[in-house]
Amino acid sequence: MSDAMLRLVNVDKYYGPLDHGVAAVKNINLEVEKGEIIALLGSSGCGKTSTLRMVAGFEAVSRGKVFLSGREVQNLPPVKRNVAMAFEGYSLYPTVTVRDNIAFALKAARLPESEVTKRVAEVSEMLEITSILDRFPSSISGGQQQRASLARALIRDADLHLLDEPMGQLEPQLRTLLRGRIKYYIKERGLTAILVTHDQTEANALADRIAVMEGGVLQQYASPEEIKERPANLFTGTFVGEPPMNVFPASVTAAGGKLHIDLRGDTRGDLRAGLDLIYAESDFAQPVRERMLGKRDVVIGVRPYAVHRAAQGAAAQVVANQWLGDQSHIAASFAGKSIVLVEHDRAVLSEGETIAVEIRPNDLHVFDAETGMAMSHGQELA
Numbered sequence: 026m027s028d029a030m031l032r033l034v035n036v037d038k039y040y041g042p043l044d045h046g047v048a049a050v051k052n053i054n055l056e057v058e059k060g061e062i063i064a065l066l067g068s069s070g071c072g073k074t075s076t077l078r079m080v081a082g083f084e085a086v087s088r089g090k091v092f093l094s095g096r097e098v099q100n101l102p103p104v105k106r107n108v109a110m111a112f113e114g115y116s117l118y119p120t121v122t123v124r125d126n127i128a129f130a131l132k133a134a135r136l137p138e139s140e141v142t143k144r145v146a147e148v149s150e151m152l153e154i155t156s157i158l159d160r161f162p163s164s165i166s167g168g169q170q171q172r173a174s175l176a177r178a179l180i181r182d183a184d185l186h187l188l189d190e191p192m193g194q195l196e197p198q199l200r201t202l203l204r205g206r207i208k209y210y211i212k213e214r215g216l217t218a219i220l221v222t223h224d225q226t227e228a229n230a231l232a233d234r235i236a237v238m239e240g241g242v243l244q245q246y247a248s249p250e251e252i253k254e255r256p257a258n259l260f261t262g263t264f265v266g267e268p269p270m271n272v273f274p275a276s277v278t279a280a281g282g283k284l285h286i287d288l289r290g291d292t293r294g295d296l297r298a299g300l301d302l303i304y305a306e307s308d309f310a311q312p313v314r315e316r317m318l319g320k321r322d323v324v325i326g327v328r329p330y331a332v333h334r335a336a337q338g339a340a341a342q343v344v345a346n347q348w349l350g351d352q353s354h355i356a357a358s359f360a361g362k363s364i365v366l367v368e369h370d371r372a373v374l375s376e377g378e379t380i381a382v383e384i385r386p387n388d389l390h391v392f393d394a395e396t397g398m399a400m401s402h403g404q405e406l407a
């Protein structure tokens with residue numbers, strides 16, 4: 026057996042009868058090593074909170090096993106699992122001050138007074154709540170309550186820290202500041218944490234590995250870089266990355282030493298239909314080429330920052346050009362759909378202007394149109 030801090034083995038969650046109720050989590054397998062920060066990332070209803078609550082013990086596991094620090098815990102109540110939690114709605118005790126709320130677990134564990142004082146000061150400074158320590162929960166804002174609740178969880182010695190949207194109520198500037206500090210705090214103390222978020226920037230900034238979920242199914246579990254560079258399927262490819270990956274249904278054929286990637290246009294509206302991207306066969310490594318040719322229907326994906334304007338490119342008409350202060354986002358009609366380009370300089374382009382865009386072989390992600398699974402990334406097989 027591995028010595029992972031947390032191990033989920035074939036875990037299902039049904040609300041209602043097994044196999045017939047609402048299937049919120051389907052056959053999840055996940056391992057978290059000691060000292061790791063993991064983000065459960067996905068859109069609303071994908072099952073991330075249900076997963077976290079099963080680990081905490083607030084929701085019963087319908088099927089499968091949960092191991093924490095080597096112990097099988099799925100039948101143990103939350104207090105027996107040695108996990109610390111900051112959950113939305115997991116409220117502070119209203120009758121004691123913020124300071125006593127934060128210190129509660131340490132006092133219960135009979136830590137020396139000086140140690141409690143030191144730790145409360147550290148975590149409060151880190152989360153910018155020192156000035157409200159003597160207030161009662163009812164007299165502080167939602168964002169302050171959230172930080173107090175986070176402090177109460179982070180201060181604890183526990184095998185695992187579970188944080189459900191811990192910064193959901195904070196304004197963007199504060200979130201950005203605290204993200205870095207929370208990561209440092211967790212890493213410095215060697216804590217192991219699972220964070221639930223629907224915010225990919227937060228997941229990328231905080232997590233060592235991201236578990237991307239959709240429809241109750243774990244889609245990919247990998248480092249932020251790996252997920253960006255080698256998305257396991259079309260869902261992960263288009264869900265992670267901002268702006269999202271451009272995707273085009275296509276078919277691939279070879280003739281006369283050339284590889285034709287025929288992007289099938291969407292012929293509705295006044296967008297142009299279809300476009301044939303032509304490459305030399307030798308532009309692609311043989312295994313990649315063979316895999317592409319072996320499938321009738323594929324989906325081609327290319328990240329917005331990998332779409333370049335070039336003298337010899339395929340025609341696209343600019344629909345919008347936005348300067349965001351540090352990069353330009355250009356949307357253009359292309360191959361009967363639209364394509365987005367990101368450029369680091371301020372692009373001087375007006376609506377309706379024709380540009381030529383180039384998509385390099387090394388930047389192509391190819392997915393199986395039928396299953397959505399990745400087939401290749403650039404010159405490597407998936």
Ligand SMILES: Nc1ncnc2c1ncn2[C@@H]1O[C@H](COP(=O)(O)OP(=O)(O)OP(=O)(O)O)[C@@H](O)[C@H]1O
Pocket residue numbers: 040047048049067068069070071072073074075076223
């Ligand atoms: N108590 C419940 N009873 C019945 N169905 C539930 C219950 N809690 C959650 N669900 C359903 O289970 C699925 C997964 O919900 P879950 O809360 O785990 O998703 P989530 O990804 O955390 O979403 P959010 O970000 O909106 O909290 C959803 O379809 C949801 O409607």
